[in-house]
Amino acid sequence: MRRVYFDHSATSRVLPEVFEAMAPFYTERFGNASSLHSFGREARASMEHARKHLAALINAEPGEIVFTSGGTEADNLAIKGVAAYKGRAKGHIVTTCIEHHAVLESCAHLKRLGFEVTELPVSGEGIVDVGEAERAIRDDTVLVSVMAANNEIGTIQPIREIGAIARSRGIPFHTDAVQAIGKMAIDVKRDNIDLLALSAHKFHGPKGIGALYVRKGTEVDPQIHGGGHERGLRSSTENVPGIVGLGKAAEIARRDFDSTTAAMRGMRDRIIQRVPELVPRAYLNGHRARRLVNNVNFRFDFIEGEALMLQLDMKGVAVSTGSACSTGSLEPSHVLMALGLSHEQAHGNLRLTLGRENTYEDVDHFLAVLPGIVSRLREISPFNEARDAGGEGGSCVQ
Amino acid sequence: MYSEKVMDHFANPRNVGEIPDADGIGKVGNPQCGDVMWLYIKVKDGIITDIKFKTFGCGAAIATSSMITEMARGKTLDEAKKISRADVATSLDGLPPQKMHCSNLAADALREAIKDYEAKMAAKA
Numbered sequence A: 001m002r003r004v005y006f007d008h009s010a011t012s013r014v015l016p017e018v019f020e021a022m023a024p025f026y027t028e029r030f031g032n033a034s035s036l037h038s039f040g041r042e043a044r045a046s047m048e049h050a051r052k053h054l055a056a057l058i059n060a061e062p063g064e065i066v067f068t069s070g071g072t073e074a075d076n077l078a079i080k081g082v083a084a085y086k087g088r089a090k091g092h093i094v095t096t097c098i099e100h101h102a103v104l105e106s107c108a109h110l111k112r113l114g115f116e117v118t119e120l121p122v123s124g125e126g127i128v129d130v131g132e133a134e135r136a137i138r139d140d141t142v143l144v145s146v147m148a149a150n151n152e153i154g155t156i157q158p159i160r161e162i163g164a165i166a167r168s169r170g171i172p173f174h175t176d177a178v179q180a181i182g183k184m185a186i187d188v189k190r191d192n193i194d195l196l197a198l199s200a201h202k203f204h205g206p207k208g209i210g211a212l213y214v215r216k217g218t219e220v221d222p223q224i225h226g227g228g229h230e231r232g233l234r235s236s237t238e239n240v241p242g243i244v245g246l247g248k249a250a251e252i253a254r255r256d257f258d259s260t261t262a263a264m265r266g267m268r269d270r271i272i273q274r275v276p277e278l279v280p281r282a283y284l285n286g287h288r289a290r291r292l293v294n295n296v297n298f299r300f301d302f303i304e305g306e307a308l309m310l311q312l313d314m315k316g317v318a319v320s321t322g323s324a325c326s327t328g329s330l331e332p333s334h335v336l337m338a339l340g341l342s343h344e345q346a347h348g349n350l351r352l353t354l355g356r357e358n359t360y361e362d363v364d365h366f367l368a369v370l371p372g373i374v375s376r377l378r379e380i381s382p383f384n385e386a387r388d389a390g391g392e393g394g395s396c397v398q
Numbered sequence B: 001m002y003s004e005k006v007m008d009h010f011a012n013p014r015n016v017g018e019i020p021d022a023d024g025i026g027k028v029g030n031p032q033c034g035d036v037m038w039l040y041i042k043v044k045d046g047i048i049t050d051i052k053f054k055t056f057g058c059g060a061a062i063a064t065s066s067m068i069t070e071m072a073r074g075k076t077l078d079e080a081k082k083i084s085r086a087d088v089a090t091s092l093d094g095l096p097p098q099k100m101h102c103s104n105l106a107a108d109a110l111r112e113a114i115k116d117y118e119a120k121m122a123a124k125a
Helices: A014-020 A038-057 A069-083 A101-113 A130-136 A158-167 A240-257 A258-278 A305-314 A334-338 A342-347 A360-380 B004-010 B059-072 B077-081 B087-093 B106-124
Strands: A064-068 A092-096 A116-120 A141-145 A173-176 A194-197 A210-214 A282-284 A295-300 A349-353 B024-030 B035-044 B045-057
Touching: A014 A240, A038 A064, A064 A069, A064 A240, A064 B077, A069 A092, A069 A141, A069 A173, A069 A194, A069 A210, A092 A101, A101 A116, A116 A130, A116 A334, A130 A158, A141 A158, A158 B106, A240 A258, A258 A282, A258 A295, A258 A360, A282 B035, A295 A305, A305 A360, A305 B004, A305 B059, A334 A342, B004 B059, B024 B106, B035 B059, B035 B106, B045 B059, B045 B077, B059 B087, B059 B106, B077 B106, B087 B106
Parallel strands: A092 A116, A092 A141, A141 A173, A173 A194
Antiparallel strands: A064 A210, A194 A210, A282 A295, A295 A349, B024 B035, B035 B045
């Protein structure tokens, strides 16, 4: 059976080139980058080489890159490290209601410590309003954090404009760019970014490695204390193979940016165009144009997302869903709810995230199996055009 | 995360449909929560002779609906009433913990359908 991977926002394959670059650093060039002997020096040199490639991808200086264990840690370091700088115990943070949990939970943690947090709403298409961001900023605002692009619905946020506003007010601006890297152009200078979180495994690097860009002069307190690695901002012996893999993935992402983004955009647009033609009552979530080149997110009336995801999996197509049944809670995704969708609409949601290695054959396989699966699940469902789910109500706690 | 039996009942659900002249109908769940089950029964001489379902929900919701139709068919009403949520889960070789509550509504739907039948009988008498 043909297997199609359309879940690149969950994780992506380590490219062979990346894997080959990493391998020697496990077996032969295994030195500790802090050691002064030749083993240490070659590890250090390779790490700094990787740092240059990563910096080039986002137009930063190598000295502004702090390697972390991934996107979550980078977000935590940025938010807690800036807001609670030098023991600051209160202040105001502006963020959005569609951030990844790494951001929202870091903010929630600070809230418990005495900070105040404003979560900006989004439009029905999932975009933050620049004016609303500007109005939310107060005299005691210590950090503004707005994601570059959303992980579920792929909407691209006006970070350059919001960054400019924060900059003019002298407030550090952080962006979670975990989903954006390799799919849209990011330039930390042009986009007025002070802190940027990224993760290697979302763009064909290895898991367990990421980075935080910290603009020179931005005041950040470390969250992991120890031997003073990464200019004191992130202690712990450097994950040299991971860093080398991240550097190689960044080099490839930059090298192949035009061709890979054009290819993904073409496939994305074909899916977005064909699905509503093939399946009645299918609706695109998010913005039609201001979305990542690799993101497709549909909802289907009368059926539930996990069932749809599992049926597609049986046909070899790997996708994801933000339905409550997939999250383990009783609530569907906070992002879909923020769009103003009803619970039942949010339950019937399907996310496809393309990668550079997908082909039109993959797209056509998906388009061939989808209509039959949806109509079969609709046959099982008690709801249909004549009998809508709306109006039923009650408590979700069984 | 799902057992083979769950996946079998999910992929090939038994007794999907409605019974237009059902003797009892049980409707449980809430679309807001992502799970709704409608269960239809035909009863003759105190025995469930036919049973069908329609379900909106996840893999576990569909599998438990399918499973209970197999468990209840041919049973007396008293026997059917005794089928518990745990019995349904056990017959499917278990459900993931987070599915035990939200998606394991089939036993409730069956009891509601029997209650509906008994209320109709009581009204007739």
